[in-house]
Amino acid sequence: MKFGTKAIHAGVHPEEVTGAIMTPIFQTSTYVQASPGDHKGFEYSRTQNPTRDTLQNNLAALEDGTHGLCFASGLSAIDAVIKTLKSGDEVIASNDLYGGTFRLYNKIFSKLGLKFHFIAMEDAESVRNYINENTKLIWLETPSNPMMNVIDIAAVASIAKEHGILVGVDNTFASPYLQRPLTLGADIVMHSVTKYLGGHSDVIMGALVVKDEELAEQLAFVQNSSGAVPGPMDCFLVLRGIKTLHLRMKAHCENGKAVAEYLQNHPKVDKVYWPGLPDHPNHDVAKAQMADFGGMISFVVADASKEEAIRICENLKIFSLAESLGGVESMVNHPAIMTHASVPEEERQRIGILDSLIRLSVGIEDSEDLLSDLEQALG
Ligand code: P1T
Numbered sequence: 001m002k003f004g005t006k007a008i009h010a011g012v013h014p015e016e017v018t019g020a021i022m023t024p025i026f027q028t029s030t031y032v033q034a035s036p037g038d039h040k041g042f043e044y045s046r047t048q049n050p051t052r053d054t055l056q057n058n059l060a061a062l063e064d065g066t067h068g069l070c071f072a073s074g075l076s077a078i079d080a081v082i083k084t085l086k087s088g089d090e091v092i093a094s095n096d097l098y099g100g101t102f103r104l105y106n107k108i109f110s111k112l113g114l115k116f117h118f119i120a121m122e123d124a125e126s127v128r129n130y131i132n133e134n135t136k137l138i139w140l141e142t143p144s145n146p147m148m149n150v151i152d153i154a155a156v157a158s159i160a161k162e163h164g165i166l167v168g169v170d171n172t173f174a175s176p177y178l179q180r181p182l183t184l185g186a187d188i189v190m191h192s193v194t195k196y197l198g199g200h201s202d203v204i205m206g207a208l209v210v211k212d213e214e215l216a217e218q219l220a221f222v223q224n225s226s227g228a229v230p231g232p233m234d235c236f237l238v239l240r241g242i243k244t245l246h247l248r249m250k251a252h253c254e255n256g257k258a259v260a261e262y263l264q265n266h267p268k269v270d271k272v273y274w275p276g277l278p279d280h281p282n283h284d285v286a287k288a289q290m291a292d293f294g295g296m297i298s299f300v301v302a303d304a305s306k307e308e309a310i311r312i313c314e315n316l317k318i319f320s321l322a323e324s325l326g327g328v329e330s331m332v333n334h335p336a337i338m339t340h341a342s343v344p345e346e347e348r349q350r351i352g353i354l355d356s357l358i359r360l361s362v363g364i365e366d367s368e369d370l371l372s373d374l375e376q377a378l379g
Helices: 003-009 050-062 074-082 099-112 124-130 153-162 213-226 232-242 245-264 283-289 306-315 345-351 367-378
Strands: 067-071 090-094 115-119 135-141 166-170 188-192 206-210 269-273 296-301 331-333 357-361
Touching: 003 050, 003 245, 050 067, 050 206, 050 232, 067 074, 067 213, 074 099, 074 135, 074 166, 074 188, 074 206, 074 213, 090 099, 090 124, 099 115, 115 124, 124 153, 135 153, 153 166, 206 213, 245 269, 245 296, 245 367, 296 306, 306 357, 306 367
Parallel strands: 090 115, 090 135, 135 166, 166 188
Antiparallel strands: 067 206, 188 206, 269 296, 296 357, 331 357
16 A cells, blocks of 8 residues: 555544544543453553554554554653663664753653763764663664754664664654655654644644564553553544645645755855755765655854844744644744753754754745745845
């Protein structure tokens, strides 16, 4: 089955009682049993819920995995992965991560005895320098938030396999339409479903997809034991959003290209970070592992103070100034003040999150209107 057909049909079946084509919102906390332990496969909605099951099966199919697991947020999905580890274990993580992921690793799990190495992975070989007998997981974001770094998933996975280390990929910026890490050798793919999968800026949710039964069992154990699960209404909204994922992503990519090329030729713009530009340092890797280059773009305003960058963010009218991304509407974000404020300033400077850096989530409006909006704001 091709991607667009899977988006609409995979894991989705007409409801048995009425034939309803849309998966019902099973708004129930529990299920009646005929006799203790004699039930229909559903005991309690933290553990199983039919609306959530349908979404989990759909996501597993989209990522070419076998098991999907949904969580109350992207961060709780990442939290579940780390909870399969134990004190003393080490994680090698890419150094440009969503600020909340960095905070979760650096402020919460570090305190509980796990060790994290945050490193540049654009040259996959560099992970070798941090592998030791305690290394249990390599975690990466590609393209990364907000610097749009591209990491060679297959190359990292192949090094990890030599040492029996798991690889987790945060696939939020690409979506499964553009990139499927499990097919490149990763063991776990993670999404902030809040973004492109949901697609309409109305849900907070996370997901994991794996292709290994035992790993799926471990993660399902944490999902049920920690209990950070989404409600059925949110699962319904995401199932609806996914039905147009392929159409939305095509439009995001087209508009992303138009905006990146416009910015690259603008005298007030110093640097544009978008994997589709031939001068992106890992453009060739992006071309090989992604179907297209997406709608996320960061750029540095030339010779600008923090205040000038803030003014551009404020002056944009169609791009809404907001945290988040991946919705049909275009958004602008100032990473240093907003999404990446929890990354210490020194670290921000080192990875390129300057005070003059602006991040755009290019939506699916008419591109001419988006370019005019940038023209007036930059002017
Ligand atoms: O917000 P939540 O659903 O918990 O997802 C966290 C998360 C994880 N990974 C990536 C790559 C992300 O971008 C995010 C959330 N990011 C934003 C809110 C943002 O504006 O960057």
